[in-house]
Amino acid sequence: MFQKLSNLHKKCFPKKPWSADDFRDLKQSGCEIIMSENGFIVYRIAVDEAEVITIGVNPEKRRLGIASAMIGIIEKNLKNQGVKKIFLEVASNNIPAQKLYENCGFKTVGLRPKYYDGMDAILMSKEL
């Protein structure tokens, strides 16, 4: 599973690929990981809030609703676990991801200047 995740992550984030060990460490540190043939989402729960750590979809399978479906699945899981809010950070130049989150009902709630290698991060959240 971790090697498959790493292979898919490399397709989604070619400049910053995560290794199988990186994913193993995330899982061991308490993160939840959902993976399908063409997509993955990693998130973490802290009491009644959850953070989306990353999400990616195979470049050949984008705009088919895979990311939205994965977000829908975790929202259902999180609600059942009593989580009240999801938050995440997205690079200010990552328009596809921002559009995805807006489309899923996330709102911009803050900005972290120069968060990713000099690039601002937009903080978004959604009440469940």
Ligand SMILES: CC(C)(COP(=O)(O)OP(=O)(O)OC[C@H]1O[C@@H](n2cnc3c(N)ncnc32)[C@H](O)[C@@H]1OP(=O)(O)O)[C@@H](O)C(=O)NCCC(=O)NCCS
């Ligand atoms: C962002 C990403 C996960 C979206 O995955 P996806 O499966 O293509 O997303 P969906 O098909 O569920 O898209 C849902 C909606 O998001 C918006 N959206 C998604 N990609 C978009 C794009 N390239 N341009 C504009 N809007 C986009 C649209 O509103 C879309 O609905 P529509 O197709 O009906 O117009 C994918 O582009 C990806 O893996 N990118 C690289 C990794 C990355 O940047 N991850 C996010 C890190 S914060």
